[in-house]
């Protein structure tokens with residue numbers, strides 16, 4: 001057993017621009033004067049409890065290879081964390097570290113999925129657009145109709161794609177960039193279709209800790225009848241801003257699937273970093289007090305974004321954001337061929353371009369609102385100058 005101490009409330013601390021440039025070199029690697037609201041990292045200092053754990057490990061000089069199963073306590077920590085937050089937990093033996101979520105998803109498709117297409121709800125996380133191809137499979141897009149007020153999985157289309165030979169659904173729950181946390185009823189609908197076709201689900205749940213007030217996270221694996229065909233890929237790294245430390249976790253409830261993964265040759269070299277494992281364990285055991293402050297802040301930022309858009313960019317359409325700190329904005333009413341390019345050129349704001357998430361969506365952008373209220377205000381004001 002672990003000695004989980006979720007700890008008291010700790011505040012979210014905003015990074016100054018100088019700190020952000022140093023600590024988030026990808027996101028803030030933009031020219032002077034440009035405001036970055038693109039890649040999914042937050043302009044907040046890492047929870048001191050997590051940093052202390054990593055510092056402690058380095059102070060002990062632990063820098064060697066992690067043996068298989070090293071820090072077995074991580075699995076128990078995750079299971080206990082999942083029980084506290086989601087009311088459902090896997091058996092600890094189902095939880096295995098892997099280098100990151102992207103690699104975990106790729107590994108599961110490679111090893112466990114039958115040959116055949118991968119169904120990918122679209123718009124979808126840009127790095128995952130290439131996953132089907134690198135696993136030697138065809139990608140089948142499952143689009144959300146642009147007119148829908150709520151982004152929902154089209155079960156009839158999923159049914160047709162699986163009937164036509166696709167073998168895997170790459171679910172993202174909660175979804176980036178739809179901003180949806182799918183409900184139990186929706187996931188049961190997905191399960192029914194998948195089971196009918198004997199297909200697989202890989203459920204990327206990296207954004208699960210970032211479900212905002214008004215919604216809840218339901219793990220696909222908490223749905224009855226999913227353990228024989230599904231794997232979840234989870235991580236503390238997105239919610240705790242530690243993506244560079246390299247550790248995610250696979251949740252594989254099916255023992256036969258675990259054996260197949262364990263038999264993979266060493267040449268795959270998909271080992272994780274002990275730094276990431278220590279950070280994840282500290283987050284799961286002691287991070288609740290910081291995470292509660294984070295969710296409160298993101299809820300405020302979400303409300304501020306709605307107000308700012310209403311005031312400065314009334315023609316922008318944004319579906320309600322239930323989870324994540326990423327808003328999918330339809331700015332096509334302003335008539336620009338590439339809204340993100342115009343935002344950068346004229347507004348000096350770097351956004352993620354819509355076409356990276358859905359082919360042809362050049363009027364859309366993804367905006368990261370995990371920053372200070374002042375910076376978010378500046379971002380929207382600049383977008384208004386650029387687009388209107």
Ligand SMILES: Cc1ncc(COP(=O)(O)O)c(C=O)c1O
Pocket residue numbers: 040099100101102103125172176204206207235237238243248
């Ligand atoms: C849905 C989703 N999956 C995976 C990732 C990347 O995770 P990792 O860095 O662990 O590969 C992201 C990053 O933002 C994401 O949004």
